[in-house]
Amino acid sequence: MRTPLFVLIWLVIGGVLFAVSVALGNDYVFFAGYVVLQYVVLGTAWNILGGYCGYVNFGSAAFFALGAYSTVAIYKFYPLPIPLLLPISAVVSGVVGFGMGYLTLRLRGAFFAIATLALAVVLETLVVNWDYVGGSRGAYIIRPEEIEPIGNYIRYLFLIMLLLAIGAITVARLIERSRLGYGFATIRDDELAAEASGVPTLRLKLTATTISGALMGMAGAPFPYYIGYLQPSSTFGLDYAVNSIAMPLIGGTTSWVGPLIGALLLGSMQQIATVTISSAVNLLIVGCVLVAFVIVAPNGIIGMVHTYLQRKPDDFVGRRRVDADLPGAVP
C-alpha cells in the first residue's frame, strides 16, 4: 500500500473517530482519548529506537517533558498557537535526542539504558532549578475556553493529538519499509556484522534517537494546555517511561502496528481503571501486564496473532516491498 493511501485511510478513520466522539456528547471521551493517542505517539516513537534498533530508552519522559516545557517557556514569552509549537518542540527534543545519542550510543545495551535514565534525571534537575519555567513550584497555563471553528478547546487538543498519532505511525511505517528500516534491523540483530556489511551504525543510531526524541517532544508540546498545571516531578515521571516501553512490548516491537495496539489496549485499560478503581492501580496494571507479556508472549500481540494463524512468528520488520528503490535509482 502506497503511503498517501495509508495516510488517507487513517485520516478517514480518525475523522470517524472524532465525529463519533462529538456525537457521544461527553467531553470526557476527549480527555481520555487524548491520553490514549498521546501514548500512541510515545509508544511508536520509543519503538523506533527500542524495537527497531534494539536500544532501550528509559528516558522517554525527558523528551516528552522537554516538549512540554518548550511550550511553557514560549508561552511565558508569547503564547504561540499549537501548530507552531509542534515543530519547535520537535527541534528541541530532536537536538537533545541527538546529543544523548552522541554521548551514549557507543555504550553496550544495558549501559545505554541506564545512561538514558541518568540523562532523564539530569534534565529534570536542570528544569527543576530553572525558575523561568516555574522550577519545582510548577507552571500554570491557562487553557482557552474555545477555539473556532471546532468549539471546545479539548476537542481541538484531541484533534491535534489524533493528527500527531497518524503522523507517528506513518513515519514508523515509512522507516520500516525503507533502507533505514533494514539498517535498523541489522543494528538490532548484530551490530558488528552490520558494520562489516557497510552499515554506518552510529549514524543510523543517531538518526533513530533524533527521530524518536523529536516525536516524543511533539507529543509533549500540547500537554501544558491539556493539563493546565505542569509539575516537573510528574511530567518527568517514570510512569511515562514504563508506559512507552510496555505498550510496544505488549503490542509487538517489530512493526508500527505493535505500539498502536499496545497503546490503544493498555491506554484504554488504564483510563477505565482510573475512573472505576483508582489511578494507582494504573501502574499496577501496566506492571503486571508487562511482566506477563514479556514472559509468556515475548513477541507481543502481533506475535501471538501470527502464531495463532499458524504462520511462523513474524520477526521481520514489516513486509518487504520489492519496489523500494535504491537511492539515486533512475525511475
Add this chain to the structure above:
Amino acid sequence: MIFSYDLLINAVVSGILIGGFYAAVSSGITLSFGILDIVNIAHPAFIILGSYVAYIVNATLGLDPILTAIVMMPAFYVLGAGIYQVYYVSFEKRGQESLRGLAFFFGLLFITEVTLVLYFGVDYRYVDAPYIGPTLHFGMLDVPLRILVPFLVSLLLIAALELILTRTFIGRAIMAVAQDQLALRLMAIDPIRIKRIAFGISIATASLAGAFLIIIQPVEPSVGREYIGRVFAICVLGGMGSLPGTLIAAMLIGIVESLTSTFYGPSWAPAVSFGFLLLTLAFRPAGLLGR
C-alpha cells in the same frame, strides 16, 4: 553560598557515612549486575520492601529494624532465588535478556512499588530505635547516631560479602561463573544454581539495606526511584564486580552529593549521582579501579 569549615567538615563526614550506607545498597547490584550481568533495575524496590518489613515489625512488635532485617534475610534470599529462576527460564535461556529481561525487572519495580502504595498509602513511615535521635558531638562535628549505626553495620556487610566471595567455595564459584560458565560445568558445578544463589544473596542484602534506609530517613514507596541511578552509578564507578570499588565509589558519591546539597542546595543533589554516572559511562566505563 555560605562557606565555613564547620559546614565543610560536617558535609564531608556526613557524605562518608552516607556513602557507607550507599555501599550496602549497591552491594546487591555489584553482585547481580557487576558480576552476573543481570540488569536488576528493580533492586531499589526490594530495598523499599525491606524498609516496610522493618517498619511493620517495628510498629507491631517493637523489634529493632536491623535485627528484623537480618532475620528476614533468608526470606529475601528465597525471593531472589525464585525471581532469578523465572528470569533464567524466560529470558536468559532464550537469549532475550537485553530488552525483555530489562522490561521484566522494570515491571517488577512498578508492581512492587504500587502494591506497597495500595497497601500502605503514600504516607511517610519511620521506625523507632534507641539510636534514632541522639547525635554525637565532636567539637564542630555532629554525627547523628541514626546515620553512624547503619554506616558501621554496612561496613560489616561489605566485609562479610567480600569474605564470602573470596574465601568460600560458593563465593569463588560465583566469581568463576561470571568468567567462564563452561569451565564450571566441566567441574560438575551447575552454573545456573550458582547464579541463583548469587542473585538470592543480592536480594538478601536488600533486606538489610532497607532497614538502614528507614533508620536514616522516613520512607514512602517512591523513594526507591532516586536510588536506581545511584546504585548503578556506584557499581559502574566502582569497576563493576568489585566490592572494595563499590565502597570507595559509594563514599565518593556520598561526599559529592553532600557537598552539593550543603553548598548549592538539595534540589541539585539528584543530578550529582546521575551526572557522575553519565560521565563515568562516557569517559571511563571501566570505573575508577578498572577491571
Add this chain to the structure above:
Amino acid sequence: MSELLQIDNLGKRFGGFVALENITLSVRAGERLGLIGPNGSGKSTLVNCICGTLRHEQGSVRFDGRTLDGLIAHQRTHLGLARSFQLPRPFVSLSLIDNIRIPLLYTVAARGTHRAAREVEDRCSDLLREVGLQAKAHHLPRDLTQVEMRKLELARAMAAEPKLLIADESMAGLTHSEIQDILTLLVRLNERGVTIILIEHIMRAVMSFSQRLVVLVSGRKIADGRPDEVVRNPEVEKAYLG
C-alpha cells in the same frame, strides 16, 4: 604489480597478552593468499585489525593506496574490503535474501552505483544461487544448518562487491564436495578480479587454492612464500606437528 593490501609492523595486545607482533604482509591485487596457523595464533585477530573491528596499537594498514588507520569498519567495507566471520553472524530477524540485500543497500549504494530495485532483487537471488541457498531465500537464518550459515556468510561478504575478500574458515565441517563447491566459487570470484585471503585449517583446500601461503604462529609471521616451499619449511613443520 600493485600492492592492494599493505600491512606494516602490525601489533595488537589484549592487556598483557600479545596477540599480534610485528606482522608485515602485503597482498597484490588479484592474488590468492592462504593464511594458516594453529588455533589461537592470531589469524582472526589479524582479520579484525585489517577490517576495523579491532583497533591495533602498532603499525599500519594500507589498502588500495589509502591508509586505513582510524577508519571505522563500515568505511573500510565501503572502500572494498569484505570479510566473512569465523562463527557466522547472520542477521537473525531478516530472511536470507534480506541478509544479502544489506551490503547491496549500504555498501554498493554508498559507492554511487545506481541500481533499480528489480536489479537489486535479482542480484540477491543470483548470489544465493551461487552458494546454493536459493531455495531458502525467504527463510530465516535459524532454519539453516551450520554449513548453510557459512555459505550465507560468504554470500553476504560477496554481496558487498569487494576488491578484497577475506574468507575466515568458511569450510569447517563441510563435505568433500561442498569444499570443492566453495573453492570453485572462490576461484571464480578471483577470476573476476577479486583478491582473496583464505584462512583455513583444511590443508588440501589451502594448498590447491593459494598462490602464496603465509603462516602465523603465536602472533608472529613465520613463513611467507610459495605453498610448496612453505610446507617444507622446518619451522612450519614444527609448529604443526611438533
